[in-house]
Amino acid sequence: MRRFPEGFVWGAATAAYQIEGAVAEDGRAPSIWDGFGPIANGDTGETACDHYHRYREDLGHLADLGVGSYRFSVSWPRVLPYGKVERRGLDFYSRLVDGLLERGIEPAATLYHWDLPRELEERGGWTDRDTAHRFAEYAAVVAEELGDRVPTWITLNEPWCSAFLGHGTGEHAPGRRDPEAVFTAAHHLNLAHGLAARLLPGRRGVTLNPQVLRGPDAAAVRRADAVGNGVFFGPLLSGAYPEELFAHTAHLTDWSFVRDGDVETIHAPLDFLGVNYYTTTVVAPGGTGRADFPGCEDLAFSAEPGPVTDMGWTIEPSGLTELLLRLSREYPGLPLVITENGAAFPEPVRDEGRIGYLHGHLGAVLDAIEAGADVRGYYVWSLLDNFEWAFGYGKRFGIIHVDYETQRRTWKDSARWYRDVAASATLPDA
Ligand code: FCB
Secondary structure (H helix, E strand, O other), rough: OEEEEOOOOOEEEEOOHHOOOOOOOOOOOOOOOOOOOOOOHHHOOOOOOHHHHHHHHHHEEEEOOOOOOOEEEEHHHHHHHHHHHOOOHHHHHHHHHHHHHHOOOOEEEEEEOOOOOOHHHHHHHHHHHHHHHHHHHHHHHHHHEEEEEOOOEEEEEHHHHHHHHHHHOOOOOOOOOHHHHHHHHHHHHHHHHHHHHHHOOOOEEEEEEOEEEEEEOOOHHHHHHOOOOOHHHHHHHHHHOHHHHHHHHHHOOOOOOOOOOOHHHOOOOOOOOEEEEEOEEEEEEEEEEOOOOOOOEEEEEEEEOOOOOOOEEEEOHHHHHHHHHHHHHOOOOOOEEEEEEOOOOOOOOOOHOOOOOOOOHHHHHHHHOOOOOOOEEEEOOEEEOOOOHHHHHHOOOOOOEEOOOOEEEEEEEHHHHHHHHHHHHEEEOO
């Protein structure tokens, strides 16, 4: 048995569009995910887990799990449809936060988990600098409403996905395929974070999904790292975009969208860095690139060999240790929180694969802590099976099963396992 440090936070995470449903209720405006496709099986987020109506039941599950914190996201188009404050939307989150506090669960609110109001996309979305200012306005509204009760704030969830999958591969909304737009969007997302972070009360963080890149050729790894990680690590954590990033992308963009003072704005003080980790990527010279690594046109990207989850993602816990130690080394003094980690497996109840995945990754967190990393907490992805973006409902990440016909929630074995680990703050032997 291995013990977690005193005060380590045990959490569960979700995101608004993936669970709420009720897309046309109480004044909510459409987001870029409403009507976006193709999505597996023609699925949509219209009903999802119907959490908007069933949040009380879901609060009960959180309480029964005994988690210390719940990470949820606020839907921008629900609270600020067409730029106007919607009381009913704010009230929903206010009730949710009160419900958490009544149960002794600390709320951790993410402001942007990918559901950009569609009307902002029609004006250019993240490629338009104004969207960063609109985001700051939205952040101020939510902070004013919930700031007295929410101690932990995350501005953006995985801006890499918004920029690189939303504007590079087109797999995510808004579905663009334009390498220059990837970097324009990334910069405006960074700027949005910087503008908003200053307005938030409490502990402020941003959640990244750093790429853990492996391969025998150091130059290839460095290049992919500058593009995939440097674009966020640089301005957010060091206060400058890396020169290498400019060099590798000079044929795609002149970066003229970066204005004087932007990087100082982006480099706002952070109380913690949120880290989402799922798998590793292998990079090598001699390929034809990939749309989610613009600027790496002659590199090859592949998955590491080994067992995979239902997403086809290689199960590689050591990548998490490696990442946490790298971040600790390069950004000393910045507390780290695992804001997402988990796995898709199809089994409705006896999900040994998920237990094995969580066991391996929690062990990897302990390895990092024992080697000196300052890791403060861990949020399992996810509380519930939910709308897995382009994969729809086919990929199940929940520790609680959702029957989408009846909306019945059933605990999987992993939920009981996680409850026991969290209660004892110890990792059982495998
Ligand atoms: C992350 C997302 C989260 C979920 C998991 C599987 O990239 O933040 O919403 O889709 O992957």
